[in-house]
Amino acid sequence: MNRYYAKFTAFGSYTPPKVLNNYDLEKIVDTTDEWIRTRTGMFERHIAADNEAASDLAYAAAKRAMESSPVKYREIDLILVATVTGDYAFPSTACILQKRLGMKDIPAFDLSAGCTGFIYAVDVARQFIENGTYKNILVVGVEVLTKITNWKDRNTCVLFGDGAGAAIVSRARSADISHIIDTKIWSDGSQGEYLYQPAGGSRMPASRKTVEENLHTVYMEGNKIFKLAVRSMTSAIDEILKQNKLKPDDVDWFIPHQANLRIIEAIIDRLHVPKDRVIINIEKYGNMSSATIPVAVDEAIRAKKIRRGDVILMVAFGAGLTWGSVLARY
Numbered sequence: 067m068n069r070y071y072a073k074f075t076a077f078g079s080y081t082p083p084k085v086l087n088n089y090d091l092e093k094i095v096d097t098t099d100e101w102i103r104t105r106t107g108m109f110e111r112h113i114a115a116d117n118e119a120a121s122d123l124a125y126a127a128a129k130r131a132m133e134s135s136p137v138k139y140r141e142i143d144l145i146l147v148a149t150v151t152g153d154y155a156f157p158s159t160a161c162i163l164q165k166r167l168g169m170k171d172i173p174a175f176d177l178s179a180g181c182t183g184f185i186y187a188v189d190v191a192r193q194f195i196e197n198g199t200y201k202n203i204l205v206v207g208v209e210v211l212t213k214i215t216n217w218k219d220r221n222t223c224v225l226f227g228d229g230a231g232a233a234i235v236s237r238a239r240s241a242d243i244s245h246i247i248d249t250k251i252w253s254d255g256s257q258g259e260y261l262y263q264p265a266g267g268s269r270m271p272a273s274r275k276t277v278e279e280n281l282h283t284v285y286m287e288g289n290k291i292f293k294l295a296v297r298s299m300t301s302a303i304d305e306i307l308k309q310n311k312l313k314p315d316d317v318d319w320f321i322p323h324q325a326n327l328r329i330i331e332a333i334i335d336r337l338h339v340p341k342d343r344v345i346i347n348i349e350k351y352g353n354m355s356s357a358t359i360p361v362a363v364d365e366a367i368r369a370k371k372i373r374r375g376d377v378i379l380m381v382a383f384g385a386g387l388t389w390g391s392v393l394a395r396y
């Protein structure tokens with residue numbers, strides 16, 4: 067038995083003002099607006115400025131979440147940041163964010179689960195709330211993937227954008243309708259080589275050669291990842307619904323990771339989910355990895371699509387490989 071329930075108190079998001087659209091990309095690599103639109107569903111993506119790092123985006127998103135929440139700064143007990151593009155290898159971006167927010171004497175740490183990062187972080191936050199350790203946790207998904215993009219590789223450079231999304235996860239009161247119903251996370255490290263950043267870690271530290279060969283950028287076998295993403299996200303939805311004795315029809319809003327519109331369409335087709343109950347913003351942002359889901363949820367709340375009491379289901383897949391789902395009554 068859970069001692070307590072966790073709930074989403076508020077969301078906030080931030081994307082940098084600079085926008086790169088498909089026509090801009092046509093000038094950089096051998097691609098076309100038509101190819102990008104039909105193969106991915108993307109048109110624009112936001113790009114961080116040269117002097118903007120993950121913690122800057124995370125700070126802006128966290129501030130917006132805090133402004134939308136009754137929770138005070140001094141009431142935050144833990145900061146969790148999901149990212150693979152932190153400011154530094156160390157210290158953690160969560161600690162840098164803690165300093166910016168002036169939140170003293172609380173723990174803060176990063177979590178690496180690729181595009182599934184936000185789902186993983188919500189799962190971790192939920193455990194701390196349910197077992198009574200903490201009352202309010204700031205969870206951030208932030209990514210600045212364009213800083214590790216190979217702008218000469220048309221297979222990958224058209225796909226990514228930068229952004230941050232934040233959620234306040236709090237202990238629910240018994241009268242609250244809002245609560246996190248369930249979370250599920252999985253990984254399969256045996257297929258991790260399909261999506262990774264070869265250089266810059268201890269396996270292949272930075273050298274003149276790694277820089278010349280662009281090895282500090284995203285390597286992805288798109289086709290393989292595509293199929294695994296469809297299969298894994300479909301089963302992540304299926305399993306969380308089954309375990310909670312719910313059907314796709316019981317869900318008001320599906321919020322899938324936005325890596326490719328065709329992936330989203332394949333999933334909702336398999337589950338017979340109507341498209342008007344799926345939050346899709348890939349056209350405006352591209353793939354922002356761990357930021358896609360909290361940004362999409364925040365936008366949908368502010369657009370008054372997602373309302374208090376709605377059943378929402380978030381699902382993601384990413385590097386690791388990792389995948390997972392979060393089922394909640396908002």
Ligand code: UT7
Pocket residue numbers: 096097098101102105106181220221222224261287288289291292295325326329353355383384385
């Ligand atoms: O965030 C979590 C993980 N990420 C994902 O889930 C992404 C999963 N993968 C995908 O979304 C898709 O595989 C991509 C969008 C990356 C690629 O789409 P695809 O339909 O799988 O294309 P493909 O890789 O099979 O390439 C088809 C053709 C190739 O040409 P040839 O060999 O058939 O002559 C590519 O060279 O399209 C070519 N191509 C391009 N053409 C124009 C690849 N990228 C581009 C491009 N513009 N940007």
